[in-house]
Amino acid sequence: MTNDSEFCVEWKSKSFPPIDCYAALKIMNKVYPELKTIVGSSVQLPCNVTTAPDDTIQLILWYKGSSGTGPPFYTIDARESPSFQKSKHFLLDSYKDRVSFNISVQTAVLVIDSVREEDSSEYSCRVDYKWSRTSISVTRLFVVVPPKDVIVIDNATGTRLHTIAGPYKEGTDLRLKCIAIGGKPLPTLIWFFDNQMIDDSYIVDNKTGNVENELLLKHLKRDFLDSVLSCKADNYHSLPPISASLRLEIYLKPSSVTITSKNEPLRIGRKIEMICVSKGSKPSANITWLLDRFILKEFRTTHSTDGMVSTSTLTYNPSPAHNGSTLYCLAENPRLFNSSIFDSRVLNIYFRPKLNLTLANDASFVVNGSETQLLCSVIANPEVTEIHWLFNGKLITNNSIKGVIINKDRLVINVTEKHHGSSFECIAMNSEGKARSNHLHLDVYSIPQPPKDCEIDGNRSANVFRVRCVPVYANVGKSQKFYLELYDSKRSVLLSTLEESNLPHFTLTESDLKIQNETYIFVIYSKNENGKSAEIVLSTESEKMMRRKADIKDFNLLNLPIIGIVAVTIIAIVAIVAVSKSLKCFLNYLQRNDANLREKEDSQKLANNKTPDVIPLSVDSL
Structure with missing residues (x-):
């Protein structure tokens, strides 16, 4: 047996209740293993009440806390009782109705019902005997408290999710935060995807003391639809985990669209029904029919029970104008931008x-x-x-x-x-x-005929030419026009062009003539959309030439009587002097005299004519 000093050192090192060391020399003690229990359950704390022969228990005291001193919360006093069974019990009010002491079992126990979180502590049971040393039994009680709740927050919106996560768009990223509120000890917090662990990287928030786990799901796939995400908090093996489970809702693009009707020639007058089936869209796809770029309206659409299959029936009446056109069946999720897909068919209409x-x-x-x-x-x-x-x-x-x-x-x-x-x-x-x-x-139309009977009327004083022709109409249509082209004497320079719609009547003024003292060439023709007629070509002299000829004509007219006298005199002289000349000479003389007479007649006609000399020219001569 150790000495007193060694005993006191050992007593202190074992963290027994700090009872006076030398008083403890009279105490027998026992330390029991830590007990764990769940809040709300019952627990039994052991107390060593082993009694030596011929000895009795006088007093049992229960203490809460590490000191083991102070007022006990439960006292069993048998000092004035004839037996321990008739001892007196003293219990603090806060423990009434839920704490009792059972000495009938092999190891006496303190029974605590409806364990509370605050019951977690170190308990000491002190037993005083009449003759033996006092014994102390020490037991540490740990009360397990499950987390109060597990919640899931959508990071994008900051809202709490309950049973459904979403709906989210296919292809987007999803961030969710799971929080376990409370719990003693602190729980583990793990994410599960369809019961498969996917993330156990939880942390403790220093501000709240809560455990958190943030989950990132990248590029949501259509396979995730209706999958279950679970976040489970677990802090004691005897307790089921506290969890929050969510079913994933995802907006899905249509996965396929097909015109299922037979691709065969269509015929006029036979209405047909074209069927298009879209699969994979959630919610149900909207189906639109188009002919080239024009929306068709005569169709009806039905959806499967789960909404993932949409069937549209188009009633179509073929038209020749649609042959070679493209018929489109377009499927689109109304909740997803740019989600449309289509099937097409080129119409073959007989x-x-x-x-x-x-x-x-x-x-x-x-x-x-x-x-x-x-x-x-x-x-x-x-x-x-x-x-x-x-x-x-x-x-x-x-x-x-x-x-x-x-x-x-x-x-x-x-x-x-x-x-x-x-x-x-x-x-x-x-x-x-x-x-x-x-x-x-x-x-059937012919090309125009040229005008006929063209006449030119020249006014010397006004320097004006007027050309008048008679039109010739045939089966030439209604757009016939008449033209006059004025050229120089060599037809090398076009001086003017005149056009008339009604009649081939033209007037040329001095400004049209442009070149004086020269012969002019007039080219006259008609023209329409069928072609151009043959040309009528006329020629005339300028005003100066007209004046010169007029002077010559006047001179001949004034000397006409003298010429006659001279002619008679010559004849008389010739008759007298040349009687002896032959008849041949006389006849020659008479011929010359006839020529002079014709010249006189021409001069007389020229003096009476209003127009200048007109010289018709053939086309070939030009």
Whole structure:
């Protein structure tokens, strides 16, 4: 047995209640292992009440706290009782109805019911005997307190989530924070994805003392839809974890869209139903039908129970105008921007030929003598197998009409006036039927005829020329015009051009003449859209030349009597002097005299004429 000093050192080192060391020499003591219990449960704290033979228990005291001194919270006093069973019990009010002492078992125990968090402490049981040393039993009680709650916060919005997380957009990132409030000891806090641990990196918030775990899910996938995220807090093996579970809601883009109807030729007059199926969208996809860029409206759409499959039925009436157009079925999640996908189909629509018979180059008439081409424009699907031509209602071939050449959809004809008013048609056939074109009536026109009976009236004093012609009208259309071109004497310089719409009547003033003292050439013709007529070419002299000729004519008129006298005198002299000359000489003389007489007559006519000399010129002479 150790000495007193060694005992006191050992007593202190074992952290026994600091009872006076030398008083403790009389005490027998026992330290029990720490007990853990869950708040709200019952616990039994042991107390060593082993009694030596011929000895009895006088007093039992229960202390709470590490000191083991002070007033006990529970006292069992048997000092004045005939037996321990009839001892007196003293219990603090705060422990009434939930604390009792049971000595009937092998090891006496203090029973605490409805354990509270504040019950967690060190408990000492002191037993005083009549003869034996006092014994002390020490037990540490740890009360386990589960977390009060586990909550999940959406970092983006700061709101608490309860049973559903979302909905979130497919492809976005998700950040969630899990917080375990309270708990003794501090819990572990772990994230689970469909019961698979995905994150155990929890921390303690120094400000609140709560445990937190932040989860990052990058690029949400469609596979995450309806998955369960759980955040579990666990601080005692005998307690089930406290957790918060969330079901993931995700907006999903359509994964596919397909026009399921057979891709076969469509026919005019037969309404059909085109079916389009979209899958994978959540919420249900909106389906839109388009023909090229135009939205169609005659369709109905249904959705599956889970909304993931949408079926749209389009009622469509084929039209020839739509052949070759593209039909689109567009599926789009109404909650997701830029989520649309589409399927398309080029329409193959069969229809009878549509024919339009025209003159080539969009001409409105043909010119007599020209080679004219008729074009039978064909729109058909499938392609036409035959094209035929009709002339005045009768079928024609290459050899049936002179001057006609047929080359499938083109007909070439050498036009004559006899074709005026004739009717042409074309006929085409394909697998859908036969069609007949419009009637094309030929309007045959000729090029204009030149004006006729042109006259020039010259005014010397005013330096004005007036040209008057008579128009010649034929089957030339309504746009015929008349032109006069004024040239110099060599037709090398164009001096003026005049145009008249109604009649070939032209007036040229001094400003039009431009060059004086020279012969002018007048070129007159008519013209329309069919062509240009032959030219009428006239020539005249300038005003100065007109004055010179006029002077000559006046001189001849004044000397006409003298010439007559001289002629008679000459004849008399010749008769007297040359009687002997031969008859031949006399006849020669008479011929010369006749020439002079004709000159006199011409001079007289010139003096009476209002116009200058007009010299018609042929086209070849120019």
